[in-house]
Amino acid sequence: MGRESYLVEGRRVTVSDLMESGRLDPGALLTFSRPRVGEIHLAEVKADGRIQLQDGRAYRSPSRAASAAVGRGSFDGWHAWTLDDGRTLDEVRQEFLDEVAAVVSAPTSAAATDVDLSLPTKRHERLKEARRKADSGEPAALTVRDLTGWWGAQRRGYVVTKQIYADLDNHGLTTAPDFDKVHFDAVVRLITAARGGEEISGGDSAADEKMTHSDDAAADDEEEDEEETSVGLTVGNLPSALAGIVSVSPNATFEQAITLMTINDYSQLPVINGRSLKGAVTWQSIAHARHANPEASFSDAVIRASDVPYDHDLVDILPVLTDRDFVLVRDQTQDIAGIVTVSDVAAAYGSMASPFLLVGELDQRLRRIIAQTFDIGEVVEICDAQGRRKISSFDALTMGDYQRILEHPPCWQKLGLPLDRKIFTGRLAEIREIRNDVMHFNPDPLPEDAVQKIRNMIRSLRRYEARK
Structure with missing residues (x-):
């Protein structure tokens, strides 16, 4: 299977692919303009598919080349680098993918392969529509289960997960939060990375890293074997991590907190003021406060509460859980979005x-x-x-x-x-x-x-x- 593999197997498009297709010429000049900071960086596409900066350094990844040109930070190089005609490398990449999709959907192509090409063709159209919505500022939202179904899978297996990352990357998309680091029925949004000269910062750092630098692996590394270093669970993989939170304000009363804990069968309750985490109350902390002073105020029962980002490795929070029995979880916007307990x-x-x-x-x-x-x-x-x-x-x-x-x-x-x-x-x-x-x-x-x-x-x- 030739170019069809980009839709069927989830291969990442490289600069070399654009050159082989005739859509990008060796020697093409690239410009990375950052008007907000008054910077312009120039580069040249070499015959081997690398992007060579003015100082002679060359990279297969447009994102690596953009970061190296600036000297710091992370950038979506496919959108940062533009040709003389004003098109970005990403626009050329989308033209290439549309051409591949047209070949795949042609009757002669379908007859020449034993692979059912209807699914990848439909997926391509879905990703194009998701990209259109993301560009318009109204990103599509769906569960991880539904997203995985676009690839004909019923779960996030190792192989299909790599394919999803590759296909999203090819379409200039990523998910917020990172689809691989949350529960299967969690909702994610299909968004685009920072454009032009904007540095990728904040938000979903794990997804950003995959988005901007994953094309290096496709260009420089050999196919990975299944025995590579295992990746552990993240906090967000647990159902309760991003399932929402019930909290009280620092001005709450004992009766309010106790009522919420009773009717919801909670053992702890976060104390939050706006977006600021002030701590938590537990049955134990309430009992201790009232035992020490029958006239204790609600604030006397508030204890320190630990919080972690949803993409934090689960194994790293085990000592905290041993000490406190629970940890609060922040989503990609840094809001407290759930709680994880020892039982979870x-x-x-x-x-x-x-x-x-x-x-x-x-x-x-x-x-x-x-x-x-x-x-x-x-x-x-x-x-x-x-x-x-x-x-x-x-x-x-x-x-x-x-x-x-x-x-x-x-x-x-x-x-x-x-x-x-x-x-x-x-x-x-x-x-x-x-x-x-x-x-x-x-x-x-x-x-x-x-x-x-x-x-x-x-x-x-x-x-x-x-x-x-």
């Missing part, structure tokens, strides 16, 4: 414990079987023939390596497993995707049959080992 965290990690442990057992069994059957040299020849990974022991093997070994007919024959190779390795490929989600702490519930698939595979391997 226990439920989140508890739901992941079983598949996490099962994946670990499956990994150990596959590694043991392969280590008992093959020499390390045989394994290296299949998994690292060029020696780039420098595999020296079976402990360095990944789930993808297991699949590659078992897909190799001579290896399968040597293993002696009395099962069909293609069916077995096909199921292993499915479990590999499940494993990716588990190890990357995907906060969305696994499909109902996912855990059972892992259990069945483990059972099959146990029977094989028992016969050895």
Whole structure:
């Protein structure tokens, strides 16, 4: 599949793509104007697709080039750099994507591939409409669940999440808040990054970073394997984090606070004045205040409350929860938008414990079987023939390596497993995707049959080992 891959596979458009399509010429001059601060930066598009600044530094990413030209900050380089005819690189990128969409939707294109191109074509139109609304100042709002559905997915798997980021990036869009750092049913808005010479600051810093610098990865890095460093849950992934908050003012009475806590079954209540967090009251703090002084005022029961941004790593707040039992959560606008308690965290990690442990057992069994059957040299020849990974022991093997070994007919024959190779390795490929989600702490519930698939595979391997 050629250019269609930009719609089907979620590949990021690069400057080189624009050149190969004939929409951008080598030697084209670029201007980055910042009239508010009286700055003009110049650059040139080189034949290798890099953007070369006047001092000779060159970058594949327009955003990196813009930041380097200014010497600080983050900028959406696709909107910052303009050609001599006044078009931005982003406008050229949109023309390229429209051309690809036209090719994909043509009858001859659909007939030439086994891939159903109706979904990516429809998604392209949805993203174009979302971009139009964002440009008009009325961004589209939808749940993360609905957004993920645009890609034909029912949950935020590792692969589809990368594709969503890439497609949003291609259309000059990002989400507020970051769709990957909030609960599946949270509402996000599809917005554009800062334009022209405006520096990206404040707001959703995590999404900004992905938006402005993610094109570097597409241009400079090789395809990532599923074994890269795992990413943990964020505070915002928990349902209560951005679910809204009930609070009282510093001038509230004990009766008001107690009533709200009673009818809502709350153990704590934030005390907020406007947008300023003053603390919180709990059943314990109220009891302590009144026990110390029967005539205590409401302010005597207010205790210090910790607050964190929604995109904060969940693991980092565990010490706070151990000490205070709860933490308040700020959304992308810095408003207090929810609360996370010890019970919320226990439920989140508890739901992941079983598949996490099962994946670990499956990994150990596959590694043991392969280590008992093959020499390390045989394994290296299949998994690292060029020696780039420098595999020296079976402990360095990944789930993808297991699949590659078992897909190799001579290896399968040597293993002696009395099962069909293609069916077995096909199921292993499915479990590999499940494993990716588990190890990357995907906060969305696994499909109902996912855990059972892992259990069945483990059972099959146990029977094989028992016969050895």
